[in-house]
Amino acid sequence: MSTLDIKGLQVSVATEAGFTEILKGVDLTIKSGETHAIMGPNGSGKSTLAYSIAGHPKYTITGGSVTLDGVDVLAMSVDERAKTGLFLAMQYPVEVPGVSVTNFLRTAATAIRGEAPKVRTWVGEVKEAMKSLNMDPNFAERNVNEGFSGGEKKRHEILQLELLKPKFAILDETDSGLDVDALRIVSEGVNRVKGNRDLGIMLITHYTRILRYIKPDFVHVFSGGKIVEAGGPELADKLEEKGYAEYTTA
């Protein structure tokens, strides 16, 4: 059992006009096996929360803490955060020309596991994971995210989630740009990983659609850089019906 603990997190970003505060004190605790949906309007700071935890250099932490089982995550480099068990599935995965998916996955798995995976079992592991995500085997020979469709990019993110075996996954708008079939496949992938490994999930989304496939234990409404309401799955139903209006008109 692991715990990801976010306390009073404040984050700013440098702009031409100086520093702008985006996160204004976020408190959230996620335990292994729990799924927390973070829902909020565009521009509320949901993605900033995701990227700050992963360590994107664009964001400056100005207050608060993030710990994983009591260990300070914010003091770690980006790769150390991944090694300690955090995974960010990005909304816009980055193209890396000339680097094949095969080479990338193997390099990442080697880094995370501390040793190169055995060739024979690794090839089978990748094939199996790709098959369950309905991915064409040729996919492995393509360059990372280069020329991928929106659905292919998201499947590739979940493929990594499956192979890199983190303790906590942050899924940033994983549902955006997916048609119904792709959404189902990607969601099944997330549920499979969760079922197998007691994964803790922070599911960031604007829409309730993905919650039909990935059932949250907790729902948090995010607005103006912090959590403004928390509840159970029923809160998502309320949002579905009434939208975010009551949280944005201050």
Next chain:
Amino acid sequence: MSTLTTNYLAPTGREEAWRFTPLARVGGLLDSAVAVSSVSSIKIVNSENGVKLTVKSVGDQPAISTSDDLATIRAREVVTEVSHIEIAANTQLEQPLLLERTNLTGKPQASRTLITCGANSHGTIILNNSGDAILSDEIEFDLAQGSTLTFVSLQEWSSKAIHLGRQHAVIAKDATFNSIVVTVGGSLVRLLPTVEYSGPGSSADLQGLYFATDGQHLEHRLHVDHNVPNAKSRVNYKGALAGDKAHTVWIGDVYIRSNAEGTDTYELNRNLLLSDGARADSVPNLEIETGEIVGAGHASTTGRFDDEQLFYLSSRGIPAEIARRLVIRGFFAEIVGKIRDEEIENRLMDRIDSELAKVGA
């Protein structure tokens, strides 16, 4: 040994063609007061059926093209013997023909080579330039109808070497010339990969890779003369720079003459600046005298390392140093992969890795 007798005008550095080149570092190759000796500098490492090398007197083997490049003009005045490599008509080279340099002294020398590809011959030639040299070098390619030649020119010179060179192809009807230029070594390298056509339906694909570190000057000046109808050309050069006073120059001149209807051309240069203090000059030029063409375009980008790529890889647990190496290897993979020789590919990638490690990039 030959001394110069004609009215040779050394460049001053104000000429468009020489404005980027540090003339103080060309080792006397352009100085009429410096003795430049003629050398037959090419040797074949592996013999292949249908290929022969003969060394001819310059009078028996005149140049097949004209050049206004001052280094080439000077080399032609100095050189007394021309190495002639012939691939017989209809020959299919099963293995790449491997060429090395020989007789280089590290003193100013000039060399000329002619490579003729007989009708419907197909093959790959790999020239490995290594060691010390102060060399002004011209290689001409005469591609007969229906022939295909892939020519790989590896500049893995020592860190002191100086190399001025012209690699000019004349491409006949339905012939294809593929050039892959890789420049990683040398103190100063200035190469002119240039192309003209002698018949329609012909094609040139000019690919290049250069990586300059501390103090290196690596210059590539391409010129494609679309002087016939329905010919095609592609240019794709990629460079990386790291370390203080690393300087690269890429000039891409494409000239579409009024009779060159149906021309299809595209040229691309991308530069990756890996540290401060390095400078990449990139100048694409497209001159078009007819609108009746299939396509003509060019693009040039020079940028720093993409932090988003680095973040993406690092967020998957890959340490920053390995992530940078992956991205740079990936950047060059497109060009290196075209050599289709695993040993050379690994050697080049290892060299790039070690240069990166040296400059701490």
